[in-house]
Amino acid sequence: MRKGRYGAALAALAAVAVLLTACSTKKDSSVVERAKENNKLTIGVKFDQPGIGLKKPDGSVEGFDIDVATYIAKQLGVDAKNIAWKETRSVNRESFLQNGNVDLAVASYTINPNRKKKVGFAGPYYIAHQDIMVRSNDNSIQSFADLKGKRLCQVAGSNSWENITRGTNKLNQKQDVVLFPANSYDECMTKLRGKSVDVVSTDDVILAGFAARDPQNFKVVGAPFTDEKYGVGMKKGDKKSCEAVNMAIKKMYEDGSAQRFLEKNFGAAKFKYADTLPAFEPCS
Amino acid sequence: MDWNNFYDKLLNFGPFLEHSNEIWSGFLATIRLSAMAAVLALVLGTLLAAMRVSPVSVMRATATMYVNTLRNTPLTLILLFCGLGLRDTLGFMAQAAPTVSGYWLAVAGLSAYTAAFVCETLRSGINTVPIGQAEAARSVGLPFSQSLRLVILPQAFRAVIAPLGSVLIAMIKNTSVALVAGYFEATATMKQLFDDVGATVPLFFGFAIGYMILTLPTGLLFGWLAKRMAVTR
Numbered sequence: 089m090r091k092g093r094y095g096a097a098l099a100a101l102a103a104v105a106v107l108l109t110a111c112s113t114k115k116d117s118s119v120v121e122r123a124k125e126n127n128k129l130t131i132g133v134k135f136d137q138p139g140i141g142l143k144k145p146d147g148s149v150e151g152f153d154i155d156v157a158t159y160i161a162k163q164l165g166v167d168a169k170n171i172a173w174k175e176t177r178s179v180n181r182e183s184f185l186q187n188g189n190v191d192l193a194v195a196s197y198t199i200n201p202n203r204k205k206k207v208g209f210a211g212p213y214y215i216a217h218q219d220i221m222v223r224s225n226d227n228s229i230q231s232f233a234d235l236k237g238k239r240l241c242q243v244a245g246s247n248s249w250e251n252i253t254r255g256t257n258k259l260n261q262k263q264d265v266v267l268f269p270a271n272s273y274d275e276c277m278t279k280l281r282g283k284s285v286d287v288v289s290t291d292d293v294i295l296a297g298f299a300a301r302d303p304q305n306f307k308v309v310g311a312p313f314t315d316e317k318y319g320v321g322m323k324k325g326d327k328k329s330c331e332a333v334n335m336a337i338k339k340m341y342e343d344g345s346a347q348r349f350l351e352k353n354f355g356a357a358k359f360k361y362a363d364t365l366p367a368f369e370p371c372s
Numbered sequence: 373m374d375w376n377n378f379y380d381k382l383l384n385f386g387p388f389l390e391h392s393n394e395i396w397s398g399f400l401a402t403i404r405l406s407a408m409a410a411v412l413a414l415v416l417g418t419l420l421a422a423m424r425v426s427p428v429s430v431m432r433a434t435a436t437m438y439v440n441t442l443r444n445t446p447l448t449l450i451l452l453f454c455g456l457g458l459r460d461t462l463g464f465m466a467q468a469a470p471t472v473s474g475y476w477l478a479v480a481g482l483s484a485y486t487a488a489f490v491c492e493t494l495r496s497g498i499n500t501v502p503i504g505q506a507e508a509a510r511s512v513g514l515p516f517s518q519s520l521r522l523v524i525l526p527q528a529f530r531a532v533i534a535p536l537g538s539v540l541i542a543m544i545k546n547t548s549v550a551l552v553a554g555y556f557e558a559t560a561t562m563k564q565l566f567d568d569v570g571a572t573v574p575l576f577f578g579f580a581i582g583y584m585i586l587t588l589p590t591g592l593l594f595g596w597l598a599k600r601m602a603v604t605r
Contacts, residue, residue, distance in 0.1 A: 179566040183381070206570075239470060244551055245563040268470035269556040275456065282460035284470075284554075 119191045119322055119329040123164045131157045132176030132190035132321070136274065139297020139353045140196050149173050152293065155349040156213055156340070157194040160320065163336035178245060182206045185321050192333070193321035196291060199369060208326055209319035210333035212366045213340070217312030218251055219292035221299060223280060224307045229287060231311045235263045238286040241276035242267040248290040257313040273298065281305055291316050292359065300357035308359050317366065330371035341365035380572065387569040388578040398561030399582050405478055405557060406544045406586070412483035413543065414536075417490025422520055424495055435491070443488040447481070448549050454481040455553035474554035481553055486543045493535045497528035502605075530601045537594025541587045548583075558582060 123129050133153050134141035141153040158168050176184050176195045184190045185207045196216070199209045222229050229238065235252065242249045247256075255262035268285045270276050276288045277298055288295065292308060299306045320333050340346045347363045354361050388395070423435035442450070454477040458464040465473040501524050509519035529536075548559040562579045569575065 179563075179571045182570055242556070244556065244560040245567050247567050266470055267556075269474060269551060269554050269560060271551055275552075278456055279460045279554075282463065282466065284460045284466050284473075 118326045120164055120332045121328070122191070123161070123166050127166055128170050128172070129161050129164070129166045129192065130172045130174055130190045131161065132174050132181060132184055132193040132195055133157060134177075134195045135175040136272070137196060137294050137297055138301050139357075140294060141194075142297075143173075143175070151297070152214075152349055152353040153194045153196060155353070156337075156346075157192065157320075159340050159345055159349075160192070160194070160333055160336040163339060164332060181321060185323055188323070191322070192329075195321070196294065196316075197319055197321050198291075198316040199319040203321075204372075206324065208322045208324045208330055208372065209369060210322065210330040210371065211319040211337055211368065212317035213320065213337045213346075214293070214318045215362060215366045216291040216293045216316040216318055218248055218257065218289060218314040218316065219295055219312050220309040221280070221288045221295040221306055222286065222309060223283070224303070224305055226286065229309060231309075232257075232259060232261065232263065232313050235265050235287060235289075238265055239268050239284070240265040241273075241279055241285045241288045242269050243273055243276060243290075244269060244271065246273075246290065251314055252289060258315065259313050277302075277306070293354065293361070296354045296357035296359040296361075299359065300354060303356065303358070308357065310360065317369070319369070325372075327371050334368050334371065337368075338365060381570075382573045384572065385574045385578065387565065387572070388574060391565055391568070394561055394565070395558070395578075395582070398556070398558040399586070401555070401557040402544070402547050403586065405475065405482065405547050405550055405555060408479045409482040409486060409543060409547070410540055412479065413486035413490050416483060416487035417494060418525070420487060420491035421494040421498065422525075424491065425498055425520070425524075427516055439488045439491050442485055443492070445485075447485050447546055448552055450485050451478065451481040451549060451553040454478070459554070470554060474556070478547075478550040478553040478555035482543065482546060482550065486539065486546070489539045489542070490536065493532050493539055494525075494528060496535070497530075497532035498524055500531045501527045527603050530603050533594055533601055534598035537591055537598070540594070541590055544586050544590065545583060 119129075133149060133151075135143040135149070137151065139151055141149060141151040143149050154173075158171065161171050162168070174184070174190050176190060176193050181193050181195060181197060182203060185193055193207075194213075197203075197209075198216075199212060203209075220229060220232075220235070228234065240249060240252065249265075249267060251257045252263050252265060253267070265287070268279065270279060273288065273290060273294065276285065279285045280288050288298075292312060295308045299308050320337075322329050322333070337346075341364065346365075350361045350363055420435045420438060423431040424439070426432060455474070459466050459473055459477060465477065505523055505527065506519060509523040514522065547557055550557050551560040551563075558579060562575060565575055
């Protein structure tokens with residue numbers, strides 16, 4: 089009797105799981121076609137990265153990714169007012185694209201082989217590099233080698249600290265740092281200001297966004313040691329959209345819009361951004 | 373959704389085995405934190421309970437205020453105060469090694485919070501001891517501290533072993549927010565794995581099972597103890 093009840097509960101669970109997966113199977117046509125048809129796009133962006141993608145208290149969003157996404161949408165025939173912005177975090181970008189919760193993801197989204205197995209990428213539209221941020225009066229750290237023995241902010245759920253401790257960087261060097269756990273890069277800034285940590289390290293554009301907010305206290309060292317190709321995420325196999333987005337990115341650099349977006353978002357941070365079109369990865 | 377995708381998100385326990393080292397050290401950190409916080413919370417909670425039933429009104433008021441404040445404040449806020457407030461802003465323990473300051477600040481926050489619950493549990497235990505016991509202790513000439521220590525508390529503890537077990541279980545699960553105080557434990561490890569393999573269902577289940585391996589035996593042990601140590605009246 090008891091066992092029978094458990095069996096029924098399991099069967100019910102399985103049924104729910106199957107139903108859930110069945111529900112998410114829809115919308116198979118390509119993003120460009122749907123954008124043209126409905127004049128609507130749902131774009132996944134970061135909501136918590138100043139300079140890249142930040143949601144303001146009044147509900148609007150701003151940042152480099154937002155500007156790029158708006159430009160691309162325009163090229164695909166969707167007006168800025170018809171874009172629905174949705175927050176995508178690092179952990180749910182793949183699922184959101186696969187399930188169709190968002191059409192595109194422009195969310196400081198590094199193209200890598202693991203992710204390519206699950207989703208498609210257009211671009212890159214920018215190549216960021218992991219860099220180092222310190223307090224503005226700290227001159228003891230000028231390069232990657234100077235990190236030895238320093239206290240590094242360790243954000244749970246980000247692989248930036250692993251690039252340093254495991255040597256997954258362009259220099260192929262591991263560095264002995266003292267890890268200081270934190271929940272988010274926002275928290276790291278508080279720790280850096282309060283001298284609990286000496287170094288915050290992640291993509292230079294993210295650091296520049298934070299530095300631009302508070303240039304008196306923070307500076308970006310300018311010692312890049314990884315290449316992070318920021319791509320536009322989409323459903324795997326949507327070659328048509330990938331090519332259309334690539335066209336838009338190319339145009340964005342040719343007509344000077346990209347340079348304008350970079351200056352607008354990172355100009356205040358005294359940070360040397362690259363303003364030329366990166367080489368595209370092949371669409372697949 | 374194709375079958376591979378479905379398998380990856382719902383049934384693929386592979387990543388769990390691949391990262392077993394990190395997961396083990398994550399849970400080890402959880403155990404270290406729980407063990408120390410449990411001892412300190414028990415000590416502090418007993419002290420608070422004694423204060424709350426003491427004849428000195430200042431002590432009663434102090435303990436009552438402490439319990440009401442800590443018990444009604446979210447744990448995340450208390451731990452954030454310990455980490456971001458005490459250390460990162462006020463500079464308390466800022467020069468200590470992060471593993472040391474993170475650990476002790478998390479222990480401090482967690483045990484300060486749990487002590488309030490231990491105190492209230494123990495106080496309810498004290499209320500189960502018949503008033504005659506206290507009167508008898510007084511009539512043979514024991515002062516307050518001795519009658520509490522020798523007569524009341526031993527009986528009170530034995531009455532609340534099972535509820536104290538619940539408090540301990542809640543505390544073990546509460547360690548999962550210790551990251552905000554700067555302590556890297558099992559849940560932080562899980563978040564880190566999300567970055568590598570995505571937030572898949574097997575990871576959630578795996579970590580839930582990990583916590584249950586810690587909490588289920590705790591519950592059984594305390595249930596058994598409660599039965600064995602029960603005061604027969």
